[in-house]
Amino acid sequence: xxxxxxxxxxxxxxxxxxxxxxxxxxxxxxxxxxxxxxxxxxxxxxxxxxxxxxxxxxxxxxxxxxxxxxxxxxxxxxxxxxxxxxxxxxxxxxxxxxxxxxxxxxxxxxxxxxx
Amino acid sequence: xxxxxxxxxxxxxxxxxxxxxxxxxxxxxxxxxxxxxxxxxxxxxxxxxxxxxxxxxxxxxxxxxxxxxxxxxxxxxxxxxxxxxxxxxxxxxxxxxxxxxxxxxxxxxxxxxxxx
Numbered sequence: 704x705x706x707x708x709x710x711x712x713x714x715x716x717x718x719x720x721x722x723x724x725x726x727x728x729x730x731x732x733x734x735x736x737x738x739x740x741x742x743x744x745x746x747x748x749x750x751x752x753x754x755x756x757x758x759x760x761x762x763x764x765x766x767x768x769x770x771x772x773x774x775x776x777x778x779x780x781x782x783x784x785x786x787x788x789x790x791x792x793x794x795x796x797x798x799x800x801x802x803x804x805x806x807x808x809x810x811x812x813x814x815x816x817x818x
Numbered sequence: 819x820x821x822x823x824x825x826x827x828x829x830x831x832x833x834x835x836x837x838x839x840x841x842x843x844x845x846x847x848x849x850x851x852x853x854x855x856x857x858x859x860x861x862x863x864x865x866x867x868x869x870x871x872x873x874x875x876x877x878x879x880x881x882x883x884x885x886x887x888x889x890x891x892x893x894x895x896x897x898x899x900x901x902x903x904x905x906x907x908x909x910x911x912x913x914x915x916x917x918x919x920x921x922x923x924x925x926x927x928x929x930x931x932x933x934x
Contacts, residue, residue: 744927744928747923748925749922806863811861
């Protein structure tokens with residue numbers, strides 16, 4: 704079974720600083736990979752996704768993520784964080800092959816932004 | 819123009835009661851989902867329906883029964899509520915995932931269920 708690890712429960716950054724949120728997955732083949740953001744009291748919103756092709760994907764709100772097959776990672780980055788980016792971030796994996804489309808979410812990383 | 823809506827937003831009830839949460843999507847999607855998010859923010863899929871057909875049914879107590887009257891609606895009925903059912907329940911929808919449509923899932927705002 705696939706698993707997703709987000710090793711950082713909380714990350715605190717200053718506004719304007721760069722950000723990297725880590726995500727590692729465990730699965731035999733390359734799965735479909737997603738990053739979602741959840742603002743307080745809201746549902747999840749897709750930031751970006753990777754299916755195949757270019758390993759650096761661009762998303763909304765200035766986020767990008769890089770897929771590294773050798774490290775089984777899909778880390779989320781942003782060059783300059785804004786106070787409105789404070790939220791919970793979830794990495795998700797879907798196998799896709801063998802007819803399995805059951806998504807697995809990481810535990811989430813809470814981003815705190817200091818002024 | 820709410821894409822995925824859920825009612826109610828908050829639900830407080832006593833142990834042993836039966837309650838329902840409603841979900842509607844106006845995106846024309848074929849697939850709808852129910853997720854449970856616990857107090858530690860862990861998000862786990864419960865069910866998925868595609869065109870009113872159940873296609874994903876994770877290990878969920880049979881006290882939980884999803885009902886899909888049409889492909890735009892997926893309701894969740896919970897019998898004999900227990901303290902451990904307290905959580906935030908999210909509805910979501912996407913295009914038909916079985917035809918390679920596993921694209922963006924659109925989530926509703928969530929229903930916070932508190933069982934006393």
